Amino acid sequence: MQRPFLIAILLISVFCVSCIPYKDTLYLQNKEQATDSTNVLVEQQKPYRVQINDILNIRIKVTDQDNVQIFNPIGEGNLNATAGERAYFDGFTVDLHGNIRIPELGKLNVLGYTTEAIEQKIKEKLLAEQFKETANIFVTVKLTGLRFTTYGEINGRGTKTLYQDRVNIFEAIANAGDIPDTGNKKDVLIIRQYPQGQKIHHIDLTDVNVMQSPYYYIQPNDMIYVKPLKQKAWGTGTTALQNIGAIATVLSLVTTSILLFQRI
Template sequence: MKPYFVVTLLIFSFLCTSCISNKDVVYLQDKVGTTNNNLVITEIPKPYRVQVSDVLSINVKALDPELVGIFNPVSEEGGSGAQSQTGLYFNGFTIDVHGNIEFPILGEINVLGFTTQEIEEKVKSELLKQYFKENAELFVTVKLAGLRYTVTGEGGGGVFTLFQDKVNIIEALANAGDLPDTADRKDILIVRQYPGGQKIHHIDLTDIKAMKSPFYYIQPNDMILVKPLKRKSLGAGQTAIQNITTIASILSVLVSTYFLTRNL
């Protein structure tokens, strides 16, 4: 009976350790049990400060539209308006290695480390100083030409661009097709660009505390790396039913082999 007991024990252990539980796949769980249904997260992400290679969309408006035509790129449809991602790449203002953009009339403007609001104020101030009069009723808007990020690892990935000012990591992953059950949501890696180089950060998306993390909201050029769960290497199914099917197949082969060798 001992061999049967050992086989039964092995099968039971395999079932218990191979299945992917809800704790591994459910986002933002209250693991401590201290929160309630009216949880409010008051953490506000810090404004993004532009870096080298970022592309800016800058639009200038005034009482006389003809006066600002030189500052606004022409869209693919022939007018000055919303542009496609390709149009923004060619007509937007790319920050060079020195942190400057080349702006019509004004020439080089250093914007490295500025927020978009600070750039708006700087461009407006320089335009009023060098080109316009105070009564021009000048209005300047500066935005990032899309929030570009990369997702790679378990479940595939790709390079994506969202035209939003603020995107959290769950929204970013959902836009990329979401994660499969075999993805390790407890240790998502974020490779983030800084003036001094790149750094790798970790975030646990199964814990509600992730919403207070400084990495919960992604930034332009972030790389999101998704690792597989360790149990995936066992080659087992994701659910108990799949595991039972696998074990039944294995036992069927073993039983058939046993009787064949016994009859020889």
Template sequence: MKKIVVIALLTSLFTSCIPNKDLIYLQNKDSKSNTIEIAQDASKPYRVQTNDIISVNIKALDQKLVAMFSPSQGGEQGTSQQELYFTGFTVDDHGNIRVPVLGEINVLGYTLDEIRSRIEKQLLDEYFKAEANLFVTVKLAGLRYTINGEIGSPGSKVLFQDKVTIMEAVANSGDITLTGNRKDVQIIRKFPHGFETYSLDLTDAKAMNSPYFYIQPNDYILVKPLKQKSWGTGTTGVQTVATIVSALSLVTTAILLSKNL
């Protein structure tokens, strides 16, 4: 009986605890090399999609001349996300934005740099000369993503950066919990043809070579739970032993009481 109890205790201990290697991010699992090679083309320029909000800011030597092209100074430092929602240019279902005076401009599938060049060229061709020293900036009104599952702070988040890695998104959301599966983090991404789902192993440094390592606006990130969470025996060795000892004590007490009856 004692042997059975010891075996059961050891088996539960090794199967219930979460190994340390499952908690460490971006490990170099190739023991033959100490270096990690990262592909330079892992992050490609984002191409604008419908429902994106774009901030367009136009400057010139005489700012009064370009004031009519901008309904506000949305996108300037200190502007809140709520203000950008109302002052930015939303890409409609046809892929167009409506800019004062310039009218509708199709931006669907274009990069931000391409949109900037188009607006700048139209201004110079139709309204200004080179001497005006136009300076046009086009940015996304924040990079919004939604993260759910085994994460410290789930929900929709906004980061005011041009590029955001999934590691930054996770850190901004309170990190993955101990019971979160870092080896199977799913990213659901919107494309013109629909949605695609991809899985990333964040414990492997090779994840940095994935085109999904850099998140895009409106990405949905799902962190699945480990099996240990449903077992309820604890996430550490101490918790597991304490749970099993408590269960054995309860069983022993029940057996003793039944014999005394």
């Protein structure tokens, strides 16, 4: 009687431990209050400062537009090129020293500047070297899409580019196919580039307060890594039903093996 009882206890333990808790699969939980409530959370986003390898889209407009054709890429070299390819060839890439090279204006250091500050720098340089105030210079500087990479326990691994000014972590993950139940939503890693190197930041996507995190909005060249849960390494199912099937299969194999040995 003791052996079947011990086997039953062992199977129940495996069953309970190997299941992924329901709360670990949910995003944006209100962990500070017992009841649901509507909270107003202030998003924290600082202006993005340009980094090495960023690609900038720069457009210059003046009263006589023919005078600025040399500054504005035509973008018709390859009509079959994708938007990303055109952005690469027509844009201005920030080199390892933080500089971009603009026709007639030469090198301009943009490392650590916001796009608004770069617009002002270009306008001042144009007024000092090329035009007068009466030219009515208008400069726009934008990032040529927000490029990021996802890998680990996520449905869509690889590099993606979204053509919008800001993207939060949930939008990035949704565009990567979402995180499966076997992915650790409580400790998602964001590897971010800084002038002094790369840093790793941790965020908990199951906590509603993630929207107040300074890393809630991703930045160009971010890498998002999702760690697998231990349950995946154990090779068990993610739900109770899957575990029942796995346990039944194991019991069937054990029973068959015992019967075969008894007949020998």
